[in-house]
Amino acid sequence: MDLAGSERVSLTKAAGEHLKEGANINKSLSVLGNVIRQLSEGKEFISNRDSKLTRLLSQALGNVYGSVVKPLVDSFMEGFNATIFAYGQTSSGKTHTILGNKTDPGLFQLVSNQLFQHVADQVDKRYLIRCSYIEIYNEKINDLLDKSNQGLTIREDIKGNVLLDAREAVVDNVDKLWRT
Incomplete structure (x- = not known):
């Protein structure tokens, strides 16, 4: 059971165990939002906040x-x-x-x-596609494309852009992306 999306609880008619499961997922997502925000601010204490179920998916x-x-x-x-x-x-x-x-x-x-x-x-446009692949585990951010680049730090520049020194690989097709 997955949780995602917009305000459609009434349409799902979720009840019983599905509703309980959705509520538990919702609590977890709420905590996750706090973890990400507070990690980016360099804080160690993560508090809980309220949230609501929006959609259950199969x-x-x-x-x-x-x-x-x-x-x-x-x-x-x-x-x-x-x-x-x-x-x-x-x-x-x-x-x-x-x-x-x-x-x-x-x-x-x-x-x-x-x-x-x-x-x-899009034959009239050119694209540059770069990918990075990270893992957040036990409050540490790890670069999965560069095993020597672990314990990454989230920063914000003066324009408000979030920066992370993870390796970025340039890819131009699906096969190259998978090989990265």
Whole structure:
């Protein structure tokens, strides 16, 4: 069961265990937001805050992708910032959700295909695509493209841009992205 999106609780008619599960996911996401914000501010104490359930999605990645991720990538291709973030307890399915397997592509493959299809369709434009791949584990940020670059620090420049010294790889097709 995944949680995402906008104000549609009444449409899901979630009840019983699904509603309880959604409430627990919501609490976890609330804490995650605080962790990220307070880590970026260099704070060690992470407090809780209130939040509300907005949408429950089935376990099918197509549902998550079509409802939440595809519109996010569409906006990204129009110039907006976008982040796809997997959060959860150990063995809760984060890696499977992002990477998938041979028969069930994960969000990474689906987004990559959408991104490079968009680029291929835009014959009158040129694109430079760079990727980085990080992990936040036990309040440490690790660069997964450069094993020697661990314990990264989040900074903000004078324009308010968030900076992270993670390795960025230039990629021009899906295969190169996967090999990175």
